[in-house]
Amino acid sequence: MHSFTGTRSVTLLTTPAADSAPLVSARGLTKRYGSFTAVAGIDFDVRRGECFGFLGPNGAGKSSTIRMACCLSPLSGGELFVDGLDVQREPRAVKAKLGVVSQDDNLDPDITVRQNLLFYARYFDLPHQEAARRADRALALFQLTEKAGEKVDDLSGGMKRRLTIARALISSPSLLVLDEPTTGLDPQARHLVWRQLRGLKEQGMTLLLTTHYMDEAARLCDRLVIMHQGRILVQGTPLDLIRAHAGYEVIEADPAPAERPELLRRLQHVEGLQVEDTGDALYIFTEGVGAPIAVRLGLPEDVLIRRANLEDVFLRLTGRGLLD
Template sequence: MTGGIHARGLVKRFGSYVAVDGIDLEVRSGECFGLLGPNGAGKTSTIRMICCVSPITAGELLVDGLDVRTRAREIKARLGVVPQDDNLDPDLTVEQNLRAYGRYFGLPRDIIAARIEEGLALLQLSDRRASRIDELSGGMKRRLVIARSLMNAPSMLVLDEPTTGLDPQARQVVWQRLRLLKGRGLTMLLTTHYMEEAANLCDRLIIMNRGRIVAQGSPAELVAAHAGRDVLEVQADPEAHQPLVADLQRRGNFEVESSGDTVYVFGRDGESPARLAGEIVGNFRVTVRQANLEDVFLRLTGRSLKE
């Protein structure tokens, strides 16, 4: 199989701790694939194995048809990597950072120069080329890391939590740039714990928890299958949850979950919990909204993505 990523029974152990517990993964060429899960789910460990910076403990992993165990250098030459921390060179300018990175790939000088221009233009950093790294905002640094990852004209981009720590505006800019790249046919693999990011960017995704895959499919498929169309949220003190949950369950064909200070009501078999909105007695804050991937995660694991 060429192109994309193929993993079978992939395992990563750190001593006795199992970070990735035998997962199967197929990423097709040209798609944007997501790994969604809370911190500690095993997303970063999985990504690091794919990027060949972490040796696999067991299982099979092919990237672009090449085995990570034996063809790491070739794989790395084809991947673009956007890591979780911005490991930029603070002593170098924006442009110098890109040049240094281009050299690691052994690219000729003129190609490096051309790609620097393309990257700066694409990520809207052309007027910052001579800036030092500490002069950049968080969003700009992130965009620079993305520009850097494109220096080797990769066939696949791997992004580990691309917008964590960014303010909403910076996040939108990054998403927009990533959608542009996606539109150009670049295969993308990203990890995230933000459901909007997964829903916004990914064609397909897997949901991970504690090193295992708990669900896979497109965002729409997952939501329809596990959370329905609408969700009713009732904000109530944890002490009030038990009677409230029992009451809600009695009122119809509903699934009720409680997490933190909120009770969630999902419909079964196409029934919508929206009608309950007017029926709830008590001084609670009630909201009806569309179901999303966070609800899917909650339904499948009993935990919130945000933990």
């Protein structure tokens, strides 16, 4: 198993072949607010057609990174290219290629659902006929056709989010940027949004998203980075990250205080385990199937054994304490 510890800055060097050139490319990307460094010189590449995720706790620098990519926030250092365009030199051209779904709903409450799409299309210089055609198609795709004439305030949270995504797609962007796309949604709405985002990916859309939901990252992202305190700790596919940093299965032991020293002693005699002691529970990360190990450790039959997941990676890398 790879090292579980340490903060590593990972740089992917890509070959400069034109057709496989990354859609988004950041080098030494830095964002400072006064003396506070939100993004501390990160490198990443988003390939065409993939869903790339920024995972991290609140304040990790995810949103700052996204806002710089959307030309909504000036860079404090480094460089950032979208489809070969420098975000600092050609913000309008960059923004013409983007569909942006911001964290807060910023739909226009004074106009109807359909008008939200049509008026937005004006900023991309779409002819009215074309905008109307696309708006109707987007409303159908996002199951909002029946709401077309209603005011935005009459929509549920899930519908608003779907409308925001539909609005971002009206210009047929090269890149869809989503900042915490399902925060605040109920489970049904989240699953519907996920299904639609997966559908977009299947059609070849490149997606860039931030989230602090592990299941969301695992479901949607082809590759992701985990950010913490402005740095990229690791990057890779969800599965690679889980294998590298959390192993295969996790045994969550919760020994009685009297049994704890004995369990810790036994753990030292089993090879290939990583143990995290949170004070009460013991998380035992295994390279293989957990059940035989649980038996060897003399753990009760009903001990919780589950597959390792991104949450384990995340918590191992960013710590279990509250971060804000």
